[in-house]
Amino acid sequence: MRTTPSRLDALASRSGTWLARSSRGDEAHTAGVVADAFDPIAWRDTLAQSAGLRELAAELAERHDHAADLLGDVFLAAYKAAPQVRQPAEMRPSHLVNHQVISALMESPRFAELRRETAGDPYAAALAVLAQASELRLLLDRVKDAQARAEQAHGAEQDAVRAAAAVSRALRQTAEASDDGDGDDGDDGAVERAIEAAETADSAARQAAHAAAQALAAAAPGVRSAARNAAAKAARAVRQEAELMRAWGVGPGELERMPYDERARLAERLRTSRLAQWAELIGRFRQMASGERARKVEHATGELVGVTLGDDLSRVVPSELVALGLPELRAVFAARYAAGELMLYDSRGEQTTGRGAVVACVDTSHSMYVEGPGGVSREAWAKACALALLDQARRAKRDFVGILFSSADRHHVVRFPADRPAGIADVLDFAESFLGGGTSYQTPLSVAGDLLAEEFADTGRARGDIVLITDDECDVTEEWMRGWQDVRRRLGFRVFGVAIGAPRATETGSALDALCDNLRAVDDLTDVHAAADLFRVI
Numbered sequence: 001m002r003t004t005p006s007r008l009d010a011l012a013s014r015s016g017t018w019l020a021r022s023s024r025g026d027e028a029h030t031a032g033v034v035a036d037a038f039d040p041i042a043w044r045d046t047l048a049q050s051a052g053l054r055e056l057a058a059e060l061a062e063r064h065d066h067a068a069d070l071l072g073d074v075f076l077a078a079y080k081a082a083p084q085v086r087q088p089a090e091m092r093p094s095h096l097v098n099h100q101v102i103s104a105l106m107e108s109p110r111f112a113e114l115r116r117e118t119a120g121d122p123y124a125a126a127l128a129v130l131a132q133a134s135e136l137r138l139l140l141d142r143v144k145d146a147q148a149r150a151e152q153a154h155g156a157e158q159d160a161v162r163a164a165a166a167v168s169r170a171l172r173q174t175a176e177a178s179d180d181g182d183g184d185d186g187d188d189g190a191v192e193r194a195i196e197a198a199e200t201a202d203s204a205a206r207q208a209a210h211a212a213a214q215a216l217a218a219a220a221p222g223v224r225s226a227a228r229n230a231a232a233k234a235a236r237a238v239r240q241e242a243e244l245m246r247a248w249g250v251g252p253g254e255l256e257r258m259p260y261d262e263r264a265r266l267a268e269r270l271r272t273s274r275l276a277q278w279a280e281l282i283g284r285f286r287q288m289a290s291g292e293r294a295r296k297v298e299h300a301t302g303e304l305v306g307v308t309l310g311d312d313l314s315r316v317v318p319s320e321l322v323a324l325g326l327p328e329l330r331a332v333f334a335a336r337y338a339a340g341e342l343m344l345y346d347s348r349g350e351q352t353t354g355r356g357a358v359v360a361c362v363d364t365s366h367s368m369y370v371e372g373p374g375g376v377s378r379e380a381w382a383k384a385c386a387l388a389l390l391d392q393a394r395r396a397k398r399d400f401v402g403i404l405f406s407s408a409d410r411h412h413v414v415r416f417p418a419d420r421p422a423g424i425a426d427v428l429d430f431a432e433s434f435l436g437g438g439t440s441y442q443t444p445l446s447v448a449g450d451l452l453a454e455e456f457a458d459t460g461r462a463r464g465d466i467v468l469i470t471d472d473e474c475d476v477t478e479e480w481m482r483g484w485q486d487v488r489r490r491l492g493f494r495v496f497g498v499a500i501g502a503p504r505a506t507e508t509g510s511a512l513d514a515l516c517d518n519l520r521a522v523d524d525l526t527d528v529h530a531a532a533d534l535f536r537v538i
Contacts, residue, residue: 028092030069032102033076034084042079043072046122049260052130063140064147066095070136071129073102077111078118078234079125093212094154097147100216101139104227114235117242121256123263124238131237135230142222146215149208156201156208163198170194244270247283249391250424266424275431281376281528282384288528289388292535293395308346311337315344356464356493357399357455358538360386361444363470364435365406370471370501372525378500381525382469383431385498385534389467390416390427392538401451402430405444407437413447439472441511442480445495449487456491464493465538473505473512481514496534498522 033039047053053071060067077083085106091099105111118124140147170191245255248270255263270276307317320342323329336342368379386402393400393416400416414430416422445468452464476484488495497516499505505512506521513519518537522530 029086029090030066030092030095030098031076032073032085032091032095032099033080034086035076035080039076039080040072042122043075046075046126046260047071050126050130050264053126056130056133056136060136060140063137063144064097065151066098067140069095070098070101073098074105074129074132074136075125077102077106078115078128079120079122081119092154093150093157093209096150096153096212096216097143097219100143100146100220100223101136101227104220104224105231107224108228108231110228110231110235114231114238117235117238123255123260124242126260127241127267128234128238131234132230135226135233139223139226139230142226143216143219146212146219149212149215153205153208153212156205160198160201160205163194163201167191167194167198241267241271243283244276244279247279247286248275248424249286249387249422249427254421254424269428273432275428277375278380278384278431281380281526282387284528285384285388285531286391288532289392289535292532293392308344309341310344311340311342312344313337313342317343317345319343355398356452356461356491357401358389358393359401359403359448359451359464359466360389361403361405361448361466361468361470362386363406363439363472364404364433365439365472366436367439367471368434368500372501374526376525378471378525379434381500381522382498384528385469385531386467387427387431388531388535389538390422392535394418394422399455401448403444403447404430404433404435406435406439408440408443410435410437411443411447413451439470439474441468441470441474441515442476444468445484445515446480449484449491449493452491452493453487462492464491465496466493467496467498467534467538468512468516469498469500470505470512471500471502473499473502473510475511476515484515494518496538498531498534500525 047057057068057071060071064070083106085103086099088096088099114128118128170193174191244267250266258266270279320333320336323333333342362382364379368382369377371377372381390400390402397418399418400422402414402416403411404414405411412433412435414426414433416426445466448466452462452466455464456462495516495518497506497512497519499512499519500522503521503523504510506519507513518533520530520533524530
């Protein structure tokens with residue numbers, strides 16, 4: 001029997017729900033974080049460069065079928081400038097666990113702190129993902145039941161979509177048969193059976209979705225707890241690495257330009273070598289030196305010690321200024337000013353005079369390995385001070401030279417010209433080098449004097465600064481001392497001495513006392529302020 005147009009319209013109206021549902025499966029998302037066209041590229045590039053991420057993805061894939069999608073969400077949540085999470089209804093049922101995890105992470109109070117270090121930085125975002133590895137393993141173990149329910153809901157949803165597509169096909173075939181004039185009641189029956197099958201599949205999908213929702217709700221407290229721990233751990237790891245880099249003078253701009261592999265190797269080197277033990281001390285030295293620079297005032301008056309005569313209007317005593325208020329005394333004031341006979345406050349204080357290179361001579365004899373409170377070694381203290389002097393020289397656009405020394409025949413020179421960036425590789429080479437052996441002042445000071453003489457010959461710059469950092473007392477010959485004094489008079493450089501744990505070296509009449517214009521002793525290796533005056537006058 002032919003299907004009439006009215007009957008066909010009734011079937012089409014009844015089939016409307018299923019016609020719409022047949023295309024819904026293509027609209028669901030597998031990514032919980034909304035991404036633009038470039039975000040997945042950043043994730044794929046970072047994954048390709050990071051062996052750690054690839055190993056983590058392979059491991060988690062054994063626990064979770066959609067681990068790669070989850071790690072991509074965690075990465076983009078840390079990497080994007082303003083990450084947004086999709087609505088649950090937009091997600092495939094199989095990925096609702098991922099959605100719950102990433103939502104809990106981004107709602108964590110520590111996540112905002114984390115993103116201050118990771119936004120726009122793919123390396124830092126990858127580090128954040130890796131730092132959460134243990135918590136992600138624990139979390140995925142906790143949601144196994146919810147994930148199984150979600151997979152069942154996804155399967156039931158797919159069945160419902162296929163059943164809806166069958167309704168669409170049956171209706172189209174019935175319509176085509178009706179147009180050809182050879183339709184019969186069997187065509188109506190095919191559509192009816194397809195609709196009944198779709199209704200059954202839809203009911204099963206709804207039940208499966210409800211069961212999945214209950215499982216997800218049951219898992220939610222555990223997911224939130226694990227997410228809080230994961231975000232806190234990631235924030236701590238990223239912050240510690242950022243602080244480590246800052247302590248060693250590696251700025252954000254330099255890190256952004258550094259290839260991923262090179263940056264990863266640098267971080268590993270700083271975390272795992274003995275340099276890691278020095279990071280806090282180096283950071284404190286640099287902070288102290290920066291503070292001392294901020295306190296510097298050009299032509300500072302220093303300590304007031306009396307009254308003198310002169311023409312420096314910035315130091316005129318108030319009683320002299322009274323004359324300017326009386327017309328009949330202004331001419332007297334002008335005459336005294338011209339003659340340099342105004343009463344001025346007299347002051348005493350060190351003035352910054354260095355213009356040539358800053359040369360740090362650092363003792364690396366065997367005794368420098370000795371550790372003090374907090375596990376800080378004499379070597380660490382000396383090199384942290386030297387690196388802060390490097391910063392000081394660069395701020396003043398002065399060359400810096402590090403001379404590591406021990407016995408008379410052993411020294412190592414590392415140059416940092418003012419007109420070139422101080423590469424982190426050279427900084428680490430300077431920091432890690434250790435010669436061992438005894439102690440000789442003559443060798444490093446002679447090399448330092450030669451370098452300053454070379455600088456004067458090439459550029460005309462004199463008045464350099466030499467800082468001798470040592471933990472030992474040794475003699476110098478009279479002949480060498482006479483030559484040394486001649487060089488000092490000719491080049492006008494200053495010599496600062498720092499004696500670490502060597503009280504005898506700072507006694508009056510010691511060799512170190514005779515060599516230095518300014519000498520101080522360091523007994524507490526945790527005290528970076530023992531060298532504060534160096535950074536006020538260098």
